[in-house]
Amino acid sequence: MHDLGHKCGVFAVSDHTDAAELAYYGLYALQHRGQESAGIAGLIDGRIKSYVGMGLVGEVFKTDYFQNFKRARTAIAHTRYSTAGSSMLRNAQPITVDTRRGQISVAHNGNLTNGLALRQELEERGSIFQTTSDSEVILHLLAHPDYDHAEDPWVPALARLEGAFCYVGLTNDRLIAARDRHGYRPLSIGRKDGAWLIASETCAFDMIGAEYYDDVKPGELVSIKDGQLERRFFVEKRNLNTNLAHCVFEHVYFARPDSMIFGRSVHSSRTEMGKQLAREHPAQADVVVAVPDSGNAAALGYSMESGIPLDHGFVRNHYVGRSFIQPSQQQRAVAVKIKLNANRPVVEGKRVVVVDDSIIRGTTSRSRMARLWEAGAKEVHLRISCPPTRHACFFGIDFPSEDELIANQKTVEQIRDYLEVDSVGYLSEAGLLKAVNDGTSFCTACFSGKYRTPTPQGFSKLAAEC
Numbered sequence: 081m082h083d084l085g086h087k088c089g090v091f092a093v094s095d096h097t098d099a100a101e102l103a104y105y106g107l108y109a110l111q112h113r114g115q116e117s118a119g120i121a122g123l124i125d126g127r128i129k130s131y132v133g134m135g136l137v138g139e140v141f142k143t144d145y146f147q148n149f150k151r152a153r154t155a156i157a158h159t160r161y162s163t164a165g166s167s168m169l170r171n172a173q174p175i176t177v178d179t180r181r182g183q184i185s186v187a188h189n190g191n192l193t194n195g196l197a198l199r200q201e202l203e204e205r206g207s208i209f210q211t212t213s214d215s216e217v218i219l220h221l222l223a224h225p226d227y228d229h230a231e232d233p234w235v236p237a238l239a240r241l242e243g244a245f246c247y248v249g250l251t252n253d254r255l256i257a258a259r260d261r262h263g264y265r266p267l268s269i270g271r272k273d274g275a276w277l278i279a280s281e282t283c284a285f286d287m288i289g290a291e292y293y294d295d296v297k298p299g300e301l302v303s304i305k306d307g308q309l310e311r312r313f314f315v316e317k318r319n320l321n322t323n324l325a326h327c328v329f330e331h332v333y334f335a336r337p338d339s340m341i342f343g344r345s346v347h348s349s350r351t352e353m354g355k356q357l358a359r360e361h362p363a364q365a366d367v368v369v370a371v372p373d374s375g376n377a378a379a380l381g382y383s384m385e386s387g388i389p390l391d392h393g394f395v396r397n398h399y400v401g402r403s404f405i406q407p408s409q410q411q412r413a414v415a416v417k418i419k420l421n422a423n424r425p426v427v428e429g430k431r432v433v434v435v436d437d438s439i440i441r442g443t444t445s446r447s448r449m450a451r452l453w454e455a456g457a458k459e460v461h462l463r464i465s466c467p468p469t470r471h472a473c474f475f476g477i478d479f480p481s482e483d484e485l486i487a488n489q490k491t492v493e494q495i496r497d498y499l500e501v502d503s504v505g506y507l508s509e510a511g512l513l514k515a516v517n518d519g520t521s522f523c524t525a526c527f528s529g530k531y532r533t534p535t536p537q538g539f540s541k542l543a544a545e546c
């Protein structure tokens with residue numbers, strides 16, 4: 081997989097003596113969701129202290145973090161992916177501000193489709209924004225006098241947000257977690273030693289020896305104070321669960337295979353996608369190979385269903401950052417070349433089925449297919465474990481513009497010719513939904529163009545940062 085960016089991972093821990101360390105290791109588990117910046121905000125003696133920096137988790141947090149945050153018992157954490165041009169420290173999260181309600185810190189995963197409109201409205205009423213990120217909007221809403229009489233200002237503030245969001249938030253006395261009413265992005269609750277945890281993906285719980293407890297439900301606000309967890313909905317009951325839009329791409333590519341996403345194992349989904357792909361697009365071949373790592377489970381499924389042996393046709397260089405996270409096109413191209421090499425003994429003289437999870441611009445796939453030919457493959461049959469990606473995402477994934485998406489510009493036959501392979505087969509949308517064991521609750525708009533919720537007016541990358 082190539083060319084796409086996640087838009088952030090969030091983690092939180094409440095009332096644990098090792099909160100600073102747990103937040104740090106939790107972020108490590110979520111590193112795949114964003115590599116541009118990382119940050120942790122901790123509650124120490126009733127005050128929020130923040131530590132953010134540019135780079136990978138292992139690069140950002142130094143010894144002084146562990147020294148200065150060791151007394152924190154509650155913390156929120158964030159790892160961020162940025163679009164080109166906005167890779168800057170002031171957009172790193174959590175964002176922490178002093179307001180007339182006290183300190184508030186937030187970390188966000190998703191895109192607010194009305195973020196720009198809300199920002200303009202708030203600026204007209206006097207708000208001064210400190211970042212170019214739509215994530216900051218919630219802070220200004222929370223501080224606004226409009227909600228002075230609300231029992232909990234988070235409820236009316238969250239209710240104003242449209243689009244995709246998972247928030248973790250910290251005030252001077254409690255931890256908050258909230259998920260948009262459509263459930264676009266995953267957000268789960270965990271437990272460890274009596275403490276409460278929140279994470280974008282359940283793999284973060286595994287890493288720190290915690291247990292999965294439940295998902296934050298779409299439209300739900302979770303509040304944790306003095307070890308007590310309270311749950312309520314910030315949208316009216318009649319508007320709940322009527323228009324779910326879980327991002328199917330989390331199962332196709334974004335989430336880690338050892339996570340449970342929307343109540344289902346990502347690894348199982350991907351293996352089923354591969355099996356279904358073998359049924360829909362069989363091939364006469366000698367070997368099945370995966371484009372590692374996200375094609376691994378689908379290739380396994382393809383091999384299991386077809387009976388064609390699976391082998392390691394590509395060798396990945398683990399010391400190169402994920403190619404699509406590089407902010408400039410030039411850096412991306414270099415990283416792609418270094419990252420994967422074809423394994424000649426596996427593919428030479430063979431009819432090869434190669435399984436990948438998607439084709440975005442096509443340039444990366446083309447160079448990978450060329451590598452198989454260079455290594456002596458006799459035939460190359462490319463199989464993709466999702467339908468052609470033709471449309472933009474406005475809900476937290478950084479797709480290129482539609483005219484850069486190869487499937488938006490070319491037919492499958494033209495894509496086959498461009499990639500210089502013998503055949504290309506995409507999983508159907510029905511097959512994909514079957515593989516994730518669900519027919520109704522998933523967003524598939526980047527394939528179908530059928531958006532389940534309104535797309536933004538005047539959408540701007542400036543207003544869609546995480």
Ligand code: SF4
Nearest residue numbers: 327328329473523526
């Ligand atoms: S448009 Fe695609 S990537 Fe975006 S939320 Fe929907 S399924 Fe996910």
